[in-house]
Amino acid sequence: MNVRARVSGVVAALTAAVLLAGCGSPGPAVPDLSGPLPAGPFPAISTGDLPDAAPGEVHLFGLNDFHGNLEPPTGTNGHIGPYETGGAAYLAAHLARLRAKYPAGAVLAAGDDVGASPLTSALFHDEPTVDFLNSIGVAASSVGNHEFDHGVTELARLQHGGCAADGCTPGPRFTGAAFRYLAANVTDPAGNPPPGTTPWTIVDVGGHKIGVVGTVTPDTASIVLPDGIRGYTFADETDAINAAVPAMKQAGAETVVALLHDGGAQNTHGGPVDPNGCTDISPTVTALAHRVDPAVKVLITGHTHQWYNCAIDGKVVTQAASYGRMITDIALRFHDGTVDAKAVNRLVTHNLAPDPATAKTVAYYAGLADPRAKQTIGTATAPLPVESSPGGDSPLGDVIADSMLAAMAPQGAVAAFMNPGGVRAELSDGPISYAAAYAVQPFGNEVVAVTLTGRQILALLEQQWDNVSKPAVLDIAGLTYTYDDSAPKGARVLQDSVRIGDAPLNPAAEYKVATNSFLQAGGDGFAVFREATGTADIGPADLDALAAYLKSAGPIGAPPPRVQRR
Incomplete structure (x- = not known):
């Protein structure tokens, strides 16, 4: 909507x-x-004293x-x-x-x-x-x-x-x-x-x-x-x-x-x-x-x-x-x-x-926007930053992935992936307003669930180093793994470290995973999502999923990192 x-x-x-x-x-x-500006670490030039134009x-x-x-x-x-x-x-x-x-x-x-x-x-x-x-x-x-x-x-x-x-x-x-x-x-x-x-x-x-x-x-x-x-x-x-x-x-x-x-x-x-x-x-x-x-x-x-x-x-x-x-x-x-x-x-x-x-x-x-903007939709017990952990995932990005997984769990999703570029602002501790949550996720993507094999999930994780600008470590839920970014291309993710839930990843098995419609379409270069089999399950808007999760989960804190760098 x-x-x-x-x-x-x-x-x-x-x-x-x-x-x-x-x-x-x-x-x-x-x-x-x-009036004058206070002193600072560099000359503060504004528009208060403009020179005359030359001929x-x-x-x-x-x-x-x-x-x-x-x-x-x-x-x-x-x-x-x-x-x-x-x-x-x-x-x-x-x-x-x-x-x-x-x-x-x-x-x-x-x-x-x-x-x-x-x-x-x-x-x-x-x-x-x-x-x-x-x-x-x-x-x-x-x-x-x-x-x-x-x-x-x-x-x-x-x-x-x-x-x-x-x-x-x-x-x-x-x-x-x-x-x-x-x-x-x-x-x-x-x-x-x-x-x-x-x-x-x-x-x-x-x-x-x-x-x-x-x-x-x-x-x-x-x-x-x-x-x-x-x-x-x-x-x-x-x-x-x-x-x-x-x-x-x-x-x-x-x-x-x-x-x-x-x-x-x-x-x-x-x-x-x-x-x-x-x-x-x-x-x-x-x-x-x-x-x-x-x-x-x-x-x-x-x-x-x-x-x-x-x-x-x-x-x-x-x-x-x-x-x-x-x-x-x-x-x-x-x-x-x-x-x-x-x-x-x-x-x-x-x-x-x-x-x-x-x-x-x-x-x-x-x-016009104020009544919706001020509505409280959740509470954070600690700041939820966008800044990445040493492994590359961010606390707030992982919370958003949690919300997508919760939204699509009824359709069988067992893991979720969130693109870090889609997380646009941090959340402070205390009450979370709708406006604050919107500032975090302003794009209006839908949450979807698609079916990937374990082998495709490994390929998806390897694509994190194929981003055209810089490595883009996905924020995740229901999944943990370790990588070595000095390893050869295509072998950076340590396959034996990848776990979905409490079980090791099975390359031959099929898994239903949640993501947003931007990534599902291959955004940020994650083309593996376009190889998903069957029909995608369509869920709520990403912001609605986050609001529902914040309401049901109660006060939330910053989760521990889910990605480890060797």
């Missing part, structure tokens, strides 16, 4: 109340909280990985170092400052604008986030892998508007993104991009034509639901960017900006990470800059949720964290037939008044 259906009983009343509250006077003025200078304001965080994110996700950051109303306020100082400007985004979003956005199919991005004047965005979470059909709806399959969101009719989604390296067999997208576009800023091309990590092919992207190829990003440059130049582009939903990180060896530093940057970032056509002056990256500001091979290469916590302010200066680029990563701090119109809209959707 779609999450929105669970709040249908309260939506009508809340909608009426909020709309009535929105009529008449604009409400009390928001106090001006402008011939225009500005681009880069965002990435917003993930529908309309409300200020909490915990470590709501900070850059010691500074509280993020939230749509504060992001809009900082952008207003930038636009006032640099009216020749445009907002660009590097993907994952939506997807894996908090309830305030996700409950309404991320339509409130797209409307917010329209309101701040986003001119173009690359697709990210999360734009494909619900397949190319839903991506086209986000672009063009209209109601979702389960009905229309409260409020004004959704009209889609006013900006263009760019997908230069995503094509069908005929070479066409996904419906509603285009490889590149031209943005006119201050009378200058700027070519903007967008790409997404090729890993997308293995980290989203395969059925939603079937038939599409995710090709090399720099090849796609370079192939688009001649067409953009022919269309009048004076320079080119690449929006890449891919990136890396600084390595400060445990020290503070300066938002405007480029310390020991990942080789992947350097390789992107070296391989891209010299006509590309700026690479706005994303995907890794990191921050850096680099000058590599005559190009500016940046990333601005995630969740609306930072804006990359890029100055392009056109002079003497050349273009110079420089950038500053500016923190979206809370030491100024939030934008009132944005705050009002966010409060409207938060009010």
Whole structure:
């Protein structure tokens, strides 16, 4: 069942109340909280003291990985170092400052604008986030892998508007993104991009034509639901960017900006990470800059949720964290037939008044989601972290696997597998709210049970080292084993150590195992699931399974590791 259906009983009343509250006077003025930022481990640059633009200078304001965080994110996700950051109303306020100082400007985004979003956005199919991005004047965005979470059909709806399959969101009719989604390296067999997208576009800023091309990590092919992207190829990003440059130049582009939903990180060896530093940057970032056509002056990256500001091979290469916590302010200066680029990563701090119109809209959707969000569905006796144990499985991931096994045990399931990338947040000790559980599992997958032989289970475990990005140790229930990651490929799992329940694994026997629909379809490269025999048993939504488990199990703690590394 779609999450929105669970709040249908309260939506009508809340909608009426909020709309009535929105009529008449604009409400009390928001106090001006402008002031200096406290000292920290790196220079905290925000928007309080903006320099004048040089002659011939225009500005681009880069965002990435917003993930529908309309409300200020909490915990470590709501900070850059010691500074509280993020939230749509504060992001809009900082952008207003930038636009006032640099009216020749445009907002660009590097993907994952939506997807894996908090309830305030996700409950309404991320339509409130797209409307917010329209309101701040986003001119173009690359697709990210999360734009494909619900397949190319839903991506086209986000672009063009209209109601979702389960009905229309409260409020004004959704009209889609006013900006263009760019997908230069995503094509069908005929070479066409996904419906509603285009490889590149031209943005006119201050009378200058700027070519903007967008790409997404090729890993997308293995980290989203395969059925939603079937038939599409995710090709090399720099090849796609370079192939688009001649067409953009022919269309009048004076320079080119690449929006890449891919990136890396600084390595400060445990020290503070300066938002405007480029310390020991990942080789992947350097390789992107070296391989891209010299006509590309700026690479706005994303995907890794990191921050850096680099000058590599005559190009500016940046990333601005995630969740609306930072804006990359890029100055392009056109002079003497050349273009110079420089950038500053500016923190979206809370030491100024939030934008009132944005705050009002966010409060409207938060009010609709609030009754469901605050419902208590369980209790944790200790924190349940996402961080892996020495063997690779995580306490919270194993609890989710427990919930899938419990959901499918009536159908005969004896073990369960959970992909670690599907666990998006930790749970604190104490009461567990529906919103907290949703933040952990926001994708809406179904729990399923399939039949695998013992030999196939061994092959499945070996596929953990075939992941395109890095080893992906599955979280598990009903199963224990030991591995040696220094052993030869295909022999890392110690077969004699694998036990299901209290019995050694029998390679010739058949076992019914639970998982989610993403893994069942071969997601994250676990193709063995597609070799399952017979018809899959379909269970509840993954979040419903977790809620039912938390209710029936009573207070839960962190389980001991189930995977051992030799």
